[in-house]
Amino acid sequence: MNPPQLFFLFLLGLALGSFLNVVIYRLPRGLSLATPGSFCPHCGHRLRWYENLPLLSYLLQKGRCRSCGGIISWRYPLVELTSGLLILFTFERFGWPAGAIFYLFSLLLLAATFIDLEHRIIPDEITLGGLLLGLALSPWNPLVTPFRALVGALCGAGAFYLLGEFYAWLRGREGLGGGDHKLLALIGAFLGPWRLFPVVFLAAASGLGAALFLFLLGRRRLSGGSALPFGPFLALGALATLFLPRGALFFLFPTVY
Structure with missing residues (x-):
């Protein structure tokens, strides 16, 4: 694969990792995976699109909610990054x-x-x-x-x-x-x-x-x-x-x- 293809795959993996975070948080709590949109688990603040960019938003906000200042779990960027790397490994190998x-x-x-x-x-x-x-x-x-x-x-x-x-x-x-x-x-x-x-x-x-x-x-x-x-x-x-x-x-x- 050439670099643009790998970069696109990595971005796709980050996006799917972001959705996987929704699954990890909501599924065991019996919440809908579709509605409502992403929100802060501390204050319920509905996240705007620029607060929900995979990996990037966590870094720009220094791991905190822009509304209440609550600490965002390290799990969110870890899952997104791992998902991005996994998609590269699987497609490159198989x-x-x-x-x-x-x-x-x-x-x-x-x-x-x-x-x-x-x-x-x-x-x-x-x-x-x-x-x-x-x-x-x-x-x-x-x-x-x-x-x-x-x-x-x-x-x-x-x-x-x-x-x-x-x-x-x-x-x-x-x-x-x-x-x-x-x-x-x-x-x-x-x-x-x-x-x-x-x-x-x-x-x-x-x-x-x-x-x-x-x-x-x-x-x-x-x-x-x-x-x-x-x-x-x-x-x-x-x-x-x-x-x-x-x-x-x-x-x-x-x-x-």
Whole structure:
């Protein structure tokens, strides 16, 4: 791709990231995604067009609402920038139409991550809706066939469901949320059954690393009752499996690749 095309893609990614922020904020709160227009979550001030420019408005307003001076969450520019970079990575690596498929997949993971971090839930609109989208797009997905997408979804949902039931039987309490196995079903629909192995391994490794880091900071005790949302780590494992060089994945998981 030439520089103008990359710049246009980046701007498109920023704009879609801005909409994704609307989804992340409103969907778990049961608010409409269409109306009203964007507003300040502190004072309800309706944002004018120049207050709602992706990334740029946050920088010009120094991270504060122009009306009440309330602090705008760092999540907004982070999601917009990440969305802009993801669209470049997916289209540069996979081209069209696979790049569009995996970009949509990445946006679903991004939304699931930030909703799970804040609310400890992953809405069915993202997991089940994304699962159906993955199955519908499987004929154009170079990593799966329609059959493998279906098997991947069933394996993702079934494996985590059984693991969660075993943990509940063993410990007497829920260990994995229902949204986790639905999210892994979504991931399986896009990546297929065999890639679920590196996804789960990388998710578990990154989750353990995060727990140890928080423990060393003194912010969390390591115990069976400690709880970290696992959705973000599944999303990280899926994106790593999608974007890591094939040679690195072959080295780490030779039986899969």
